[in-house]
Each structure stands twice: as C-alpha cells, then as structure tokens.
Amino acid sequence: xxxxxxxTFPLKNGMHARPASRFQDVAGAYRSSITFVNxxxxxxxxxxxxxxxxxxxxxxxxxxxxxxxxxxxxxxRQGMQRFxxxxxxxxxxDLVIPQAPGSPRSLPRxxxxxxxxxxxxxxASGGIARAPAVLLxxxxxxxxxxxxxxxxxxxxxxxxxxxxxxxxxxxxARMDSAPRGVEHDILRAHxxxxxxxxxAGSVEETLRLKHCSAGEALLETARxxxxxxxxxxxxxxxxxxxxxEDVTARLIAALYGVPDAGAHVQVTDxxxxxxESLAPSDFIALDRRHVRALVLSQGxxxxxxxxxxxxxxxxxxxxxxxxHRTVRRAEDLIVDADRALVILSPPERVGRFYDxxxxxxxxxxxxxxxxxxxxxxxxxxxxxEIAANAASPEEVGAAFAGGAEGVGLFRTEMxxxxxxxxxxxxxxxxxxxxxAKCASGRPVIIRTFDIGGDKPLPSLRIPPEExxxxxxxxxxxxxxxxALINAQLRAILRASALGNLKVMFPMVCSLHExxxxxxxxxxxxxxxxxxxxxxxxxxxxxxxxxxxxxxxILDQLCREVDFFSIGSNDLTQYFLxxxxxxxxxxxxxxxxxxxxLRLLKxxxxxxxxxxxxxxxxxxxxxxxxxxxxxxxxxxxxISLSPxxxxxxKDVVRRCRVPDCxxxxxxxxxxxxxxxxxxxxxxxxxxxxxxALITEDIVRLSSQSASKDEAIxxxxxxxxxxxxxxxxxxxxxxxxxxxxxxxTGMGYGVAIPHCKSPGVTVNSIAVLKLDAPVFWKMPDQDPxxxxxxxxxxxxxxxxxxxxxxxxLARRLxxxxxxxxxxxxxxxxxxxxxxxx
Amino acid sequence: MVGNESEKGDAMKLVAVxxxxxxxxxxxxxxxxxxxxxxxxxxAIKVETQGSMGIENELTQEEIDGxxxxxxxxxxxxxxxxxxxxxxxxxxxxxxxIKNPESIFAKLG
Numbered sequence: 001x002x003x004x005x006x007x008t009f010p011l012k013n014g015m016h017a018r019p020a021s022r023f024q025d026v027a028g029a030y031r032s033s034i035t036f037v038n039x040x041x042x043x044x045x046x047x048x049x050x051x052x053x054x055x056x057x058x059x060x061x062x063x064x065x066x067x068x069x070x071x072x073x074x075x076x077r078q079g080m081q082r083f084x085x086x087x088x089x090x091x092x093x094d095l096v097i098p099q100a101p102g103s104p105r106s107l108p109r110x111x112x113x114x115x116x117x118x119x120x121x122x123x124a125s126g127g128i129a130r131a132p133a134v135l136l137x138x139x140x141x142x143x144x145x146x147x148x149x150x151x152x153x154x155x156x157x158x159x160x161x162x163x164x165x166x167x168x169x170x171x172x173a174r175m176d177s178a179p180r181g182v183e184h185d186i187l188r189a190h191x192x193x194x195x196x197x198x199x200a201g202s203v204e205e206t207l208r209l210k211h212c213s214a215g216e217a218l219l220e221t222a223r224x225x226x227x228x229x230x231x232x233x234x235x236x237x238x239x240x241x242x243x244x245e246d247v248t249a250r251l252i253a254a255l256y257g258v259p260d261a262g263a264h265v266q267v268t269d270x271x272x273x274x275x276e277s278l279a280p281s282d283f284i285a286l287d288r289r290h291v292r293a294l295v296l297s298q299g300x301x302x303x304x305x306x307x308x309x310x311x312x313x314x315x316x317x318x319x320x321x322x323x324h325r326t327v328r329r330a331e332d333l334i335v336d337a338d339r340a341l342v343i344l345s346p347p348e349r350v351g352r353f354y355d356x357x358x359x360x361x362x363x364x365x366x367x368x369x370x371x372x373x374x375x376x377x378x379x380x381x382x383x384x385e386i387a388a389n390a391a392s393p394e395e396v397g398a399a400f401a402g403g404a405e406g407v408g409l410f411r412t413e414m415x416x417x418x419x420x421x422x423x424x425x426x427x428x429x430x431x432x433x434x435x436a437k438c439a440s441g442r443p444v445i446i447r448t449f450d451i452g453g454d455k456p457l458p459s460l461r462i463p464p465e466e467x468x469x470x471x472x473x474x475x476x477x478x479x480x481x482x483a484l485i486n487a488q489l490r491a492i493l494r495a496s497a498l499g500n501l502k503v504m505f506p507m508v509c510s511l512h513e514x515x516x517x518x519x520x521x522x523x524x525x526x527x528x529x530x531x532x533x534x535x536x537x538x539x540x541x542x543x544x545x546x547x548x549x550x551x552x553i554l555d556q557l558c559r560e561v562d563f564f565s566i567g568s569n570d571l572t573q574y575f576l577x578x579x580x581x582x583x584x585x586x587x588x589x590x591x592x593x594x595x596x597l598r599l600l601k602x603x604x605x606x607x608x609x610x611x612x613x614x615x616x617x618x619x620x621x622x623x624x625x626x627x628x629x630x631x632x633x634x635x636x637x638i639s640l641s642p643x644x645x646x647x648x649k650d651v652v653r654r655c656r657v658p659d660c661x662x663x664x665x666x667x668x669x670x671x672x673x674x675x676x677x678x679x680x681x682x683x684x685x686x687x688x689x690x691a692l693i694t695e696d697i698v699r700l701s702s703q704s705a706s707k708d709e710a711i712x713x714x715x716x717x718x719x720x721x722x723x724x725x726x727x728x729x730x731x732x733x734x735x736x737x738x739x740x741x742x743t744g745m746g747y748g749v750a751i752p753h754c755k756s757p758g759v760t761v762n763s764i765a766v767l768k769l770d771a772p773v774f775w776k777m778p779d780q781d782p783x784x785x786x787x788x789x790x791x792x793x794x795x796x797x798x799x800x801x802x803x804x805x806x807l808a809r810r811l812x813x814x815x816x817x818x819x820x821x822x823x824x825x826x827x828x829x830x831x832x833x834x835x
Numbered sequence: 836m837v838g839n840e841s842e843k844g845d846a847m848k849l850v851a852v853x854x855x856x857x858x859x860x861x862x863x864x865x866x867x868x869x870x871x872x873x874x875x876x877x878x879a880i881k882v883e884t885q886g887s888m889g890i891e892n893e894l895t896q897e898e899i900d901g902x903x904x905x906x907x908x909x910x911x912x913x914x915x916x917x918x919x920x921x922x923x924x925x926x927x928x929x930x931x932x933i934k935n936p937e938s939i940f941a942k943l944g
Binding site: 737740741743745746751753754755789791801802804805806807808809810811812813 | 857861864867884887910928
C-alpha cells in the first residue's frame with residue numbers, strides 16, 4: 001500500500017534546480033517509487049528526476065505530498081520525512097538580489113544634459129568598469145552543415161545516451177577543477193539535468209514516436225520543458241530555461257562535433273561583454289581576467305549567469321532590451337552597475353567623472369582594508385582580539401587577509417553535512433592541517449562537531465525529535481558515536497603539531513562531560529605517542545558557554561578547562577526561553593535584554609576571577625553596536641563573520657574603556673532592550689563625527705576645472721571620509737541652493753552649503769583650486785577657495801550650527817579670509833575654522 | 836539717545852532682520868556685515884537672525900518702535916512681520932547686504 005507524506009512547500013524560490021537535485025539524490029537512495037504531487041496545480045513529478053521536479057512549477061506555500069510505493073516504502077517514508085523536515089528547508093540558499101529596480105533614481109549631475117547616450121537597466125552585480133565592447137552572439141543550436149543525420153531509432157537512442165555520458169564526464173571533470181562555490185554548484189545543477197532520467201526518457205520517447213534525429217528530439221524536449229517553465233508564475237523558474245537550453249546545446253555540440261557556442265567567444269583584451277543573453281557555461285568559458293563587465297538585454301538578477309557575475313565580482317547590468325544591437329563592436333562603454341546603467345561612447349567630461357568616481361571607490365575600499373589590518377585595540381590601548389568564525393580553509397585564508405587576528409570558532413559540521421560517507425580521520429586531518437598552516441601561528445579554536453538540533457545529519461539516523469534544541473545533539477552524541485569523535489580528536493591533535501590550535505566542546509552543561517572528554521584526549525594522546533605521531537601535548541581545551549547552567553558552576557569548570565567561548569545565539573535562546581525561528585516569539589529574542597547583559601557580566605567576571613580566558617562567538621559579536629559593551633566587560637576576544645570585521649574593528653578602535661564601562665553599567669540598569677539599543681545607538685553616534693573638520697577633508701591643490709567638478713570633488717571628499725552616504729543627493733542639494741543664488745561671496749571665496757538626508761556627519765570641507773573657476777556667470781566672480789558646509793537633515797542640537805554661524809560671521813572679515821587663503825597646510829586651515 | 840534725524844550722517848538707531856533659504860551661512864554673514872558697517876558709521880544696530888537655529892537676538896516691539904529704520908536683508912519672508920507695521924523698512928536681497936553693505940548705509944542719508 002502506498003504511503004503518503006503531506007507537506008507545505010517551504011522554499012522561497014520555488015522548486016528550482018539546486019533543491020531539486022538534492023531531492024533527487026535523497027529519493028534516489030530508495031527502491032520504492034517516490035512521486036511528488038503538487039496539490040495546488042495538480043502537477044505530478046518523479047521524485048528521482050530533477051527536471052521532472054523542477055517542471056512541477058511548485059511555489060512556496062503550495063500544498064504538496066509525496067506518494068511512496070515499493071518494497072522499502074516504510075524506510076523511504078521515514079527517510080523522506082526526515083529530509084523534508086530537517087534538510088530540505090535549508091536547501092534554498094537566499095538569493096542575494098541587488099536593490100530592486102524601483103523608481104529609477106535621478107542621475108548624478110555629471111550624467112545629465114544632452115547628447116549623452118545612457119541606457120538604464122537592472123543591476124545584477126555591482127561595480128564600475130570601462131572598456132571597449134565585445135559582442136557575444138549566442139547561437140541557437142541547429143543542425144550541422146548538411147542537415148541532421150539520421151539513423152535507426154535504436155542507433156539514435158544509443159547516440160543520445162553516449163552523448164549524455166560524455167557530457168556528464170566532462171562536467172564532472174570541470175567540477176573537479178572548479179573551485180568550490182557558486183560555479184561548482186551550477187555545474188552540479190547542469191549535471192543533474194544531463195543525468196535526469198525524465199530528460200533522457202523524454203528524448204527517447206520523442207525519438208521513437210516521431211522517428212526524428214537525436215538532435216531534433218533533444219531540441220523538442222528542451223522546448224517542452226522550456227514552455228512549462230516559461231509559463232510558470234515564478235521569475236526564478238523562468239530563468240531556469242536558460243540552464244536547460246545550455247545543457248541541450250552542449251549535448252548537440254557533442255553529438256555532431258560542432259564546437260560549443262562558448263568556444264567561439266574569445267576575449268583577449270579587457271572588454272565589456274555585451275549579449276542578448278548569456279548561458280552560464282558560456283560565461284564560465286570566458287577568460288574572466290579580461291571581462292571587465294557584462295551587459296545583457298535579457299535575463300534577470302537570479303539567472304545563474306547573474307549569480308556567477310556576483311560570485312566573481314564582475315559588474316553586470318541586465319534588462320536593457322536591444323542593447324546587443326545598439327552597441328557597436330569595440331564601442332567605448334562605461335558600465336556603472338551601482339547605478340544600473342551603461343553609457344555608450346561617453347564624452348570626455350563623463351570619462352573624467354568616472355575616473356574620479358573609480359579612484360574614490362578604490363580609495364574607500366583601500367581605507368577599509370587598511371583599517372581592517374590594524375590590531376583590535378581601543379583608543380586608550382585596551383586589547384580586544386577580533387577573530388573570525390569560519391568553516392573551511394578557504395574562509396580562514398580570506399578571514400586573515402581581511403583582518404582577523406585569529407579564528408575564534410572553526411565549525412566542523414560542514415565536513416559532515418551533505419556527505420554520503422562521514423569523513424574519516426585523514427580527510428579531517430587534511431582540513432585542520434591546512435587551517436593551521438593558513439593561520440601561521442595565530443590562534444585557531446576548532447569546535448568538535450555540533451550535530452543534531454538545527455543541524456541534523458541523515459547518515460546518523462537520529463530519530464526526529466519533538467524539541468531538537470533541547471535534545472540529542474553535540475557532545476551528548478559522542479558516547480554513542482565513539483568512532484566519530486575519536487577520529488575527529490585524533491585529527492585535531494595531529495594538526496596541533498602544525499600551529500596554534502585549541503579544541504573546544506559544544507553544548508557542555510556539566511562537569512562530568514568535560515572530564516570524560518579530557519580523559520578521552522589523554523587516551524588518544526597515548527595512542528599517538530605509541531604511533532610516534534607529533535602533536536601538541538599542551539593543546540588548550542575549552543568549552544562553549546551556551547547552556548545557562550554553566551554560568552553557575554564556573555568555579556568547578558575553571559579547574560578543568562583552559563578557556564571558554566560564549567555562544568551568544570544559543571545562550572540567548574536558552575536563557576530567555578525563546579525560539580528565534582518561531583515568528584510569534586522571535587521579537588522577544590534579543591541579546592540586548594538587560595537580564596542577558598547581566599548574565600554575560602557574571603560569566604565573564606566569573607571566568608576572569610579564576611584567571612582563565614574567555615571569548616564570544618555568536619552573532620552578537622558581529623554587531624557594531626555591541627562592540628563597546630565587550631570593551632566594558634573586558635572580554636578577551638570576540639569572533640565574528642569575516643565580512644563584519646572592518647566595521648566592528650573601526651568601532652573598537654574609536655572607543656575609550658572608561659566610557660564603555662560607564663555605558664555597560666548604565667544599560668545593565670535599564671528596564672527594557674529598546675532602551676539599551678537607544679543608548680548604544682547614541683553612543684555609536686557620539687563615536688562618529690564630533691569634529692566638524694579634520695585634515696582629511698581639506699585639500700589645498702585641486703585640478704577641478706569647473707564649478708561642477710569642484711563641487712563634486714568636495715562632496716566626494718566627504719563621501720570618502722564617511723561623512724556623506726549619498727553623494728548624488730548631497731550634490732543635488734548643494735546645487736539647489738546655488739540655483740537660489742550662487743554662494744560666491746567675492747574675493748575668490750565661495751561657501752556652497754546644504755542640509756540633506758544624505759549627510760551623516762555635519763562637516764566643513766575645504767578645497768583650494770589650482771586655477772580659479774567661474775562661479776556665477778562667465779567672466780564674473782572667479783572662485784579659487786571653496787568652503788563646503790553640509791548639515792544632516794536630522795541634525796539636532798545647535799552646537800554645530802553655532803560653530804558654522806560663527807564661521808560665516810568671521811568670513812565677512814577680510815583678514816580672516818586672507819589667513820585662510822595664505823594657509824600653508826591643511827592643519828592651519830583646520831585650526832582657523834575649528835574655533 | 837535717539838540720534839538727530841535731521842542731520843545727515845548723524846548716528847541713527849537701526850533694527851534689522853537677516854534670513855536666507857537654508858539659514859546656514861548667509862543669514863549670519865549678512866548680520867555680521869550689517870553690524871560691522873553700522874559700527875563703522877557710528878550707528879547703533881540690533882540684528883535679529885532668522886536662521887537654522889530659529890530666531891536669535893530677537894527684536895522686541897519696544898526696540899522696533901524706538902528705532903529710526905528697519906533693514907530686511909532676506910531671501911525668504913520675514914517671520915512675525917507684523918511687528919514692523921509702523922516703521923519704515925528698507926528691504927534688499929541678503930547677498931546685497933553681504934557684498935555691498937556700504938551702499939545700504941549710503942542710502943540712509
């Protein structure tokens with residue numbers, strides 16, 4: 001009798017190639033037939049076929065069911081049920097979709113005016129680039145010269161199957177050479193289309209029914225799937241048509257020996273590639289070193305080509321109908337994907353604008369990076385180690401390059417997830433050894449596997465639990481799986497010979513768990529000694545602080561362990577009894593609850609009283625608002641997502657410890673999290689601009705050759721210094737003011753000014769031009785010395801306004817203007833204007 | 836203290852209002868310029884600024900009524916203008932007060 005599992009379709013982007021291929025993998029392990037039924041649309045799909053699943057055109061929220069029938073149906077039902085609850089909802093990675101194309105933003109001043117050829121589209125991957133155009137034509141696969149050769153139906157079927165096998169082999173080879181990540185995943189999705197039993201079945205059926213050639217049958221099948229997907233209501237599914245066409249084109253190329261479409265494309269010099277649309281495999285085939293940008297007339301931001309462009313940080317603008325016909329071969333193009341536009345044959349002044357724009361952005365990036373590599377230390381010299389959370393050697397390498405001072409949490413679950421066979425000691429050793437080498441002496445905390453709870457592992461066959469977060473997970477599993485934990489600890493110990501590794505156990509709630517693990521480590525060390533293997537006998541052993549009980553036995557635990565790391569996510573939800581994934585109570589989940597802040601204080605002080613080291617590795621660590629609290633606590637380290645390191649370090653380096661201590665004491669006395677957050681925001685604002693002017697926004701030599709350029713340069717100086725976050729809006733506000741009447745005040749001085757929401761920090765910027773420019777009308781009022789005053793729209797408090805009013809009054813006096821004009825350096829200007 | 840109006844060049848008692856669209860700079864520059872130039876010519880002046888910090892150095896009805904002349908150096912309408920119903924007003928764009936204050940005082944005679 002058939003078994004049925006009803007469920008609601010959970011994935012935001014519908015049933016697309018990636019989750020479908022994982023579904024196929026899991027369903028394929030059972031002998032029973034597994035049919036996927038979409039009760040909303042009535043579509044039925046073979047659960048062991050990616051294509052058939054994708055073609056079911058299922059969207060989030062659709063009522064669905066699996067119907068399972070066959071000899072192992074009970075086992076299959078349990079397995080599929082587990083898959084559907086535990087793994088499938090996580091199969092859909094969030095699509096990072098750049099800003100939706102809402103109302104087109106107004107262009108910066110330099111891009112207005114006549115005779116500019118600007119095409120606006122949708123940004124699929126940000127950035128700015130300029131290069132000559134290379135036009136890529138995508139040929140629809142068609143018959144080879146001389147028409148489709150045709151054999152008997154059996155011959156043709158055999159040819160198709162052989163071509164599929166070849167294509168699979170070549171895709172596998174490319175997957176092996178492709179680095180892990182998006183490219184790898186996309187090849188995998190294509191491989192699953194090529195391996196799809198429904199696809200091959202459908203081709204064979206067409207061949208036998210229509211007595212046509214293999215090529216025609218392939219095209220016919222692709223067309224049918226394409227139609228189904230194109231008719232779907234989901235943009236994401238419509239964009240998958242390209243994937244199927246891509247695979248079909250490759251199979252036809254292989255069958256008839258015609259070269260792959262992508263092989264025609266040669267980009268040997270820097271170029272902006274322009275095409276009607278571009279198949280992912282064509283994109284992969286391009287020499288990416290020379291692809292400065294991508295411009296497409298069709299295709300959305302979720303196509304695999306767009307995803308690849310983002311993965312490789314190549315600017316990409318799509319959705320400009322007909323652009324592949326408008327652009328001439330080798331035409332000079334500027335692609336400004338940040339503003340979602342392309343400029344054809346830009347005139348010189350636009351070129352100058354973008355030269356400056358690119359230079360500014362490069363500077364801003366460099367300053368963030370320079371910043372990122374400074375040590376984590378407060379402005380008054382208190383050390384706070386800023387480490388990274390990571391899960392692979394690649395991430396560890398990138399984290400150190402991005403300013404991490406250690407790895408505060410190396411998660412090992414990923415080594416276990418999504419694998420048919422669990423990793424053995426050698427595989428793990430290779431990873432940990434690589435990590436230790438990457439770290440070159442800097443500390444790395446490796447956490448033993450935390451499986452169960454929100455990270456189930458199908459191969460361990462842990463029965464589904466009512467309440468997995470309070471259940472069988474992490475260290476609680478180790479006794480049942482000695483082989484797994486032994487292999488992991490042996491791998492960590494051996495790798496400890498190569499670097500500064502520490503080992504940390506998750507989900508510890510009592511002393512005996514720690515003792516059991518320490519005993520195990522000693523036994524494993526004995527074995528390694530006997531084998532003559534090298535390891536660090538003094539490897540520090542620590543535990544996660546996630547379960548509140550730990551806070552009350554710190555004295556006992558400090559006798560057994562060397563260090564602690566607070567897992568703030570789990571600790572928050574266990575302490576406040578809030579499941580953050582439960583929408584009804586998620587608003588109660590916050591690490592800024594005064595009770596939680598007091599708990600942290602108790603834990604950190606408790607550990608330090610016993611002379612031990614303590615860090616924190618939850619999401620709270622990556623919140624720049626919380627950084628002053630950590631200095632207040634005096635915690636030894638925080639470990640965060642690598643991308644957040646520059647911002648958090650920036651805050652830490654601005655803070656003073658006595659201020660942080662006072663802030664912490666005051667927020668612990670507050671009555672609700674909202675009050676805490678407001679206090680933290682106020683503190684953050686006070687760290688930013690207290691100074692109206694610094695030497696960084698005074699420039700005494702400029703080649704700006706017009707009023708337009710000079711004003712833009714001043715606004716850009718403020719943007720680069722983090723004082724303006726929307727330079728185009730601020731530029732507009734300044735010009736609006738100029739149009740009321742120009743701000744030239746005679747004597748070669750002008751004081752453009754504005755109040756705008758694009759201003760984050762009230763500022764006074766100064767620019768002295770090498771040659772004067774006309775301010776009002778030609779031949780009138782040449783200006784050489786500019787003082788730009790920008791006020792935030794939300795500016796409260798009159799302190800800055802008073803200073804500016806005072807400055808305005810002083811500018812009326814000639815002696816003062818003369819002092820400014822004669823100033824020898826930016827320092828003198830700052831002194832003159834500041835007081 | 837009231838100057839003798841009949842004699843050209845004699846000290847006068849003046850009140851003024853300065854205001855500009857953003858209220859950030861020109862309001863204050865004009866105020867400074869008027870104060871500076873009035874002083875040079877020996878006139879007494881009190882300048883009310885209507886700028887980004889609101890109304891400052893506010894003129895009382897008494898002060899206005901006791902003055903010989905009011906100067907408006909403004910780019911936007913003057914607030915509380917009813918106070919000036921009974922006094923002669925000399926009005927000009929705010930930038931004129933900044934650039935050519937002398938020409939204002941030349942007219943006073």
